Amino acid sequence: MAINYRLEGHAAVVTGSTSGIGQAMAGALAEQGVNVMLNGFGDAAKIEADRAALAARTGVQVLFHGADMSKPAQIADLIATAHKAFGRIDILVNNAGVQHVAAVDEFPDEKWDQIIGINLSSVFHATKHALPVMKGQGRGRIVNIASAHGLVASPFKSAYVAAKHGVVGFTKSTALEVARAGITVNAICPGYVKTPLVEMQIGDQARTRGISPERVVEEVILAAQPNKAFVEYDQLAGMMLYLVSDLGASTTGAAYTIDGGWTAA
Template sequence: MTQELTPGPPGLTGPHSVALDLTGRTALVTGAASGIGRACALRLAAAGAKVRAADRDADGLRALQDAASGGALEPHPVDLTDAAGLDAAERTAAGADILVNNAGAQLVRPIEEFPPDDFHRLLTLMLEAPFRLIRGALPHMYEQGWGRIVNISSVHGLRASPYKSAYVSAKHGLEGLSKVTALEGAEHGVTSNCVNPAYVRTPLVEKQIADQAAAHGISEDRVVAEILLADSALKRLLEPEEVAESVAYLCAPEASFITGASLPLDGAWTAH
């Protein structure tokens, strides 16, 4: 899929729009080997943070480490869908000042055909894993009186779509977890927010486009225009760097009063 219905925003490869200095801070980003997670890891590293990059894709983490400047990125290969990986992730979160819960996956099936094991796996990855990571990060954040938790939710954390029962359930649950974290963390200087993108130009979405094109017998361009962007007033895919810039803003001092919120990056999808 190469066609873009309207041009993307200018300046994504130029200077960052959010002035952010994270020198001395440690950030943990999950799902960091590609897509939104990769963009967030590089953005926070560029702001001066020491980034712990977690993903099960060890090769992708090595490529990310090569792309980060100044050796500010530590790869942490981990599988967030099994018990040992969850235990390791919680330990890795200890001492983090910033936590970006981004790791995700998708499976599209009608409910009556949805494999229970896959439903459990997706909820483990996108809801239980963020809980364990938050649990691991909060003691240090509370002790120092400062912390930033950003949960990469989705427009599907605010709206439902058919055939995505696990993904929609996990993202709705993540919204609730984020709000509870905000209420508990407020007195300790910890904010917790969700960022809610529509369809982003990532490997996960590119695979969905290809799969739907094959399933419906139509071109990938038609999948984007007629299915993915049907509810969006802006007729283009979101870029990972746009999501990362929103994450950066939520870590900035100017965002210290934003907590328990959900920030839609949805091209007016939820305006309907």
């Protein structure tokens, strides 16, 4: 039986949605009849081609805003532009993120600031500006893409782990504030997803270690995931669609793991 999420005519902002997880989330929403504001970096021609193709395939409005998610003023303009274009904002998916790996005592200051700014502070700024719109509507759905690293740690990822733990905490606190306003706030904590960035890491690790890509996947990338399988985009999108629909109306302040058992240990 097909599930009807009843999202036709809703409007969403998805940050970091020109590739990877964010692009999959935006596509899943558009396929459910949701008008979508895309955001992210990348080749301008490819972004426009992808935007136009998604709009043509789904028949919804698909727009793009190039806000730098480390800049609060640009984030405010992203939300304001979406509200003006769509007349409403029903869904906010905070997905934008970056990564850098280094020992704490060797971690570049500018990389720390960048990761905290994009992975954590942008969630605050986007939420801050979307909430008045959602409160005025009497309904809203906020989904923050955290990580298994929002619940457990790995070495050499201090900024990323700190930021994602912060996202989970912010999710809980915000959910409590708006629990009676018809607004839910939840986090999704994926394990490793085979994004373009991860695919590049597999090749790099194989060359560096002198082992096959298959061994890199099982022994290095997915070492912490008991099922030894990447999380799929549609698995994340399925959880997101549940959370933003009326099916998830009583679900708020939660951090859902989709990590192949990583955080069960």
